[in-house]
Structure formats: structure tokens, C-alpha cells
Amino acid sequence: MSKIEEVKVLVETGKSKKVAAAVQEALDAGVKAQDILDAMVASMGVVGDKFSAGEIFVPEMLIAAKAMSKGVEVLKPHMAGDSASSLGTCVIGTVAGDLHDIGKNLVSMMIESAGFTIVDLGVDVPADKFVEAIKANENVTLVACSGLLTTTMPALKEAVQTIKASGLDVKVIVGGAPVTPEYAAEIGADGYAPDAGSAAVKAKEIVA
Numbered sequence: 001m002s003k004i005e006e007v008k009v010l011v012e013t014g015k016s017k018k019v020a021a022a023v024q025e026a027l028d029a030g031v032k033a034q035d036i037l038d039a040m041v042a043s044m045g046v047v048g049d050k051f052s053a054g055e056i057f058v059p060e061m062l063i064a065a066k067a068m069s070k071g072v073e074v075l076k077p078h079m080a081g082d083s084a085s086s087l088g089t090c091v092i093g094t095v096a097g098d099l100h101d102i103g104k105n106l107v108s109m110m111i112e113s114a115g116f117t118i119v120d121l122g123v124d125v126p127a128d129k130f131v132e133a134i135k136a137n138e139n140v141t142l143v144a145c146s147g148l149l150t151t152t153m154p155a156l157k158e159a160v161q162t163i164k165a166s167g168l169d170v171k172v173i174v175g176g177a178p179v180t181p182e183y184a185a186e187i188g189a190d191g192y193a194p195d196a197g198s199a200a201v202k203a204k205e206i207v208a
């Protein structure tokens with residue numbers, strides 16, 4: 001089995017104690033960080049499909065997520081981009097009612113490496129907490145809201161509209177698997193991105 005396949009299997013089966021070492025071994029063997037990340041994201045897709053098929057349940061999804069997070073920690077220093085410029089502070093969080101944070105953490109990592117300072121509010125963030133964080137932190141230029149569930153898309157809308165109604169001068173970017181560019185435009189977001197890499201590109205574009 002190749003190093004990258006080994007990482008995939010360890011994530012899918014939630015072997016969090018072994019993933020970090022396997023990711024490091026893959027890097028040492030010359031596998032690119034982005035390829036390892038893509039493999040782990042694909043693994044989470046497999047996990048989701050198994051959940052949909054009733055082959056696994058929430059605890060298995062949770063341990064797979066923990067395993068992936070361990071792998072991402074090892075990759076983080078290898079994913080850093082050009083952060084020489086300062087584009088201000090980005091407040092980021094997963095919206096109210098939603099506990100998914102892997103995608104949000106990847107977006108955070110990429111936006112940070114694009115030149116933003118990150119204030120991460122975590123998961124299950126009510127709309128008014130985003131506004132409080134914009135006021136409480138210096139030079140907030142961007143808010144990034146993630147939502148992974150179709151049931152939390154209204155919370156995404158509430159977050160964007162509460163931020164906009166506050167009159168604070170910030171741009172808002174949204175994303176997450178069920179979000180579409182059309183929905184982002186409909187709820188008044190300034191930007192949408194389908195994945196972490198393009199979120200960083202879009203963040204720079206809308207703040208510039």
C-alpha cells in the first residue's frame with residue numbers, strides 16, 4: 001500500500017493516533033502536502049457516503065473527523081503561502097446549529113496564509129457573535145461563515161444579514177458543501193467559494 005493510501009485508510013477508519021505519523025512519512029517520502037490533503041478530503045467523502053448508506057453512524061464519523069484533524073495539524077506548516085502582506089483580520093466560524101469544523105479549519109488555514117490574521121469563533125456561532133467579534137477585534141476586514149448542513153443554511157443567511165444590518169464595514173464570504181453561488185448572492189454575501197484554496201483567492205479579491 002502506498003503512503004497516501006495508508007493515510008486514506010487511517011482517516012476512514014478513524015485511527016487518529018497513527019495518522020500524524022503516516023502523514024509525516026508520506027511527506028518524507030516526497031508526497032506533496034496538497035495531494036495528502038486532497039486524499040484526506042476524499043476519505044471524508046467516503047465516510048459521508050458510508051453514513052448515508054447506513055453502514056456507519058455518528059460516532060464513526062466523529063472519530064474519522066478527529067483522525068483527519070490530526071493529519072491536518074502535520075500538514076499545516078507545509079501549506080503556508082505568501083503571508084507577507086497584511087490584509088487585516090478575518091473573523092471565521094461555523095454558523096449556529098452546525099458542529100462541522102474541518103472545512104472551516106482548512107478555509108481558516110488558507111485565508112491565514114493569504115495574509116489575514118484569524119479570529120476563529122469555532123462552531124455553532126450565533127449571528128450576533130460574529131458582530132460582537134467584528135467590534136471587539138482590530139481592523140476586521142472580512143468575515144467567513146461556513147455551513148455544512150442544509151438545515152443550517154437559514155443560519156448562514158441570518159449571519160450574513162445580521163452582519164450587513166450592523167452597518168460595519170466588512171466583507172462577508174460564505175461556503176460549505178450545500179452552499180451555491182446563487183444562494184450566496186441571494187443572502188447578500190460579498191463572496192462565495194467552493195473550497196479552501198479558492199476561499200483564500202476570493203478573500204483577497206473582495207478585500208482588496
Ligand code: B1M
Nearest residue numbers: 048065099100101102103146149150174175176177195196
Ligand atoms: Co456530519 N453530515 N452530521 N458530521 N458529516 C455531513 C455534512 C453529511 C453530508 C453526511 C451525509 O449524510 N452524507 C450530512 C449533511 C447532509 C445535509 O445536510 N445535506 C451530515 C449530517 C446529516 C450530520 C448530522 C445531522 C448527523 C446526525 O446527527 N444524524 C450531524 C449534525 C451535527 C450538527 O452539526 N449539528 C452530523 C455530525 C457530524 C460529526 C460531528 C459526527 C462530524 C463532524 C466533526 C467535525 O467537523 N469536527 C461529521 C462529519 C465528519 C461529516 C462528514 C462525513 C465529513 C465532513 C467533513 O469534514 N468533510 C460529512 C460528509 C461529507 O462531507 N461528504 C458530513 C471534509 C471537509 C474538508 O469538507 O467540510 O465540505 P467540507 O469543507 C469543504 C467545502 O465545503 C468548503 O471548503 C472545504 C474544502 O476545501 N468550505 C468552505 C467549507 N466551509 C467553507 C467556507 C467558505 C468557503 C468554502 O467560505 C467561508
